[in-house]
Amino acid sequence: MGKPRVQLYYKNVTADIIGRKHGINAEQFQELANQTKPVISELNQMRESGQVAYRDLPYNEDYPRQVKEIAGELEGKYENFVVLGIGGSALGNIALQTALNPYMYNLDEKQRAGRPRLFVFDNVDPAQLASFLNWVDDKLDKTVFNVISKSGRTAETAAQFLTIRNVLLEKLGEKGYREQVVATTDSKQGTMRTITDDAGFKSLEVPDGVGGRWSVLSPVGLLSAAVCGIDIDELLEGARSMDERVKTEDFFKNPAAINAAVNWNYYNCGKRISVMMPYSYNLKDMSDWYRQLWAESLGKSKDLRGHDIFVGPTPVKALGTTDQHSQVQLYREGPNDKLFTFLQVNEFENDITIGGNPDCAPELGYLGGAKMSKLLNSEKIATEYALLKDKRPCMTVMFDKIDAHAVGEFIYLFEVTTSLAGLLFGIDAYDQPAVELGKEATFALMGREGFTDMAKDISPVAEIDDSFLI
Structure with missing residues (x-):
């Protein structure tokens, strides 16, 4: 297996960086390792018994x-x-x-x-x-x-x-x-x-047994990619290479295990919002894909024993640098209830040299002649630095570059992260029962046969009370 093209950097959630109140110390990391190792083994066993069919899509x-x-x-x-x-x-x-x-x-x-x-x-x-x-x-x-x-x-x-x-x-x-x-x-x-x-x-x-949010590496996602010239063989190869890393039971060598455990730990410490912030326009819609995967898989009212649990970290997407100017004020000075995951690209396929400054604006000289990629990644580091100053935990998924192989690695990393997080939370990460009521209510409102009683039940909600309309 060659050098990974996607790696998880998690130093900035440690107590050494953000202090013991908000950071994870070495002893706590070891405890997380002890709690997560059996879950990695359980997921591997579930795969062998055919319970997590998405895991084998890269090999089909x-x-x-x-x-x-x-x-x-x-x-x-x-x-x-x-x-x-x-x-x-x-x-x-x-x-x-x-x-x-x-x-x-x-x-x-x-x-x-x-x-x-x-x-x-x-x-x-x-x-x-x-x-x-x-x-x-x-x-x-x-x-x-x-x-x-x-x-x-x-x-x-x-x-x-x-x-x-x-x-x-x-x-x-x-x-x-x-x-x-x-x-x-x-x-x-x-x-x-x-x-x-x-x-x-x-x-x-x-494929049978593969829910929609887990299906991007199946024909569901592969056809449009292939038609538009994306190398689906490299995409799947990237997923396979990540599989070798995320099935190991060595916690400190398993990026999905660390990712899941850190998220689970912070949820239990009151940081229940997960912000994904790519510093790459190319990766912005990976945040949308992640939001569905994370929200539908982990937002559950019942645990695996049928007990009420009402659990689920809330996924939020942001885009660097755009949302430095719309959200970072909240992220730094608002409640310390978020875990931040940045996506950073080390080498862009195309880069731009910033133009020189006019003589009348010497204050812009620091930009002239610099690479746009340097500015973008400097902004990422600066934002992370500012968040760390306020004791906000941060991780970074680092891409050597954006290509099909790396994207395959990223997708598979977050799919397995989500499965492991589901087991840590003790919930079924593969169903979405709460979605069904809205579907059935739509059927009723559209007059589908068999939903007459529900339509009557909905009518008080559907009717507008003018006394509350201003």
Whole structure:
């Protein structure tokens, strides 16, 4: 195994740096190691028994082969690739695209290098979709849609799909409809599988036992990445290389174990907000992906024994340097209830030399001729320094550079971190029961059969009381 391209730096949570009141001393770290080692072993055993299917996605040879086969069939035929999905069926796709393709990818044909634009619709905002449909109207024959839904019954994705279905049938007929939809869904059953088989769509599998927020390294996330030129083999290789590090039971050599234990420790010490702050625009949407992974996995009302627990660290995203000017005032002088995780890039693929200062502004001379990357990383270090002055615990995930291998490492690191944190909290990190009531209430409000009683129960909430409207 070569040198890791992603590493976790955790010195700035120690008592030596921020003091005993807010920092973790050597004795406490050893106690965390003793508490976490059995959890690492338990997770490894769960994997061997097939209970954590996402752990083996980087080793599946069929999925990348099937993805590349469909991507090859689409290559050169289409100018637009549109993902229809929500939550885990969208956030990973967005994060991969932002991380591994240029900022101007959709607008600059030269930077796209013959590949299609990527659009990901993860909402049912009518103004947003209408704007896109108006734009794409005369480009439909050059547009392919990837609908991602395990069951096909998620209201948002179903509504998106039904809308696109009507547009394709009206404009391009049965042949266009059949050829310009790729379904990523259950391989055997469900509404979308039925529709797929009936229409004759190309299709890929949403793996059994892999929830949406854990699925980015499956066909759910890999197809849009491959179509847009991302090296999915390197992405998966990066995940495999991280797997070697996060399955070791040596606590102090396992970055996921330390990450999980530090987060768990601080939650129990009253620091219940987890801030992820990348100092790289490319990594900003990894924070969105992380927010879902962390929130849905760890926010639970019951522990594994069925007892009330109401646990869950709140994930917050920030972007350096942007949010130094919107959030850091709170982070430094507000409640000391947060753990900060920075994402830092040591070597940027492209860099800029800052222009020289005019003679009338000598005070800007310190900037002239410097690299923009030096300024960005100096701002990160300065922000961390300021937070440490106020005894705020900080960790940093360090990227040698941003490439597919490193992004694969990062994804796998935080997936396993989340699994280990779930075991430390004593909860099921793989379900999301609280999401279901909102789904069912939506069904009731939309008039779905079988939800009449719930619709009546909701009516007092749905009705506006004018006496409280000002």
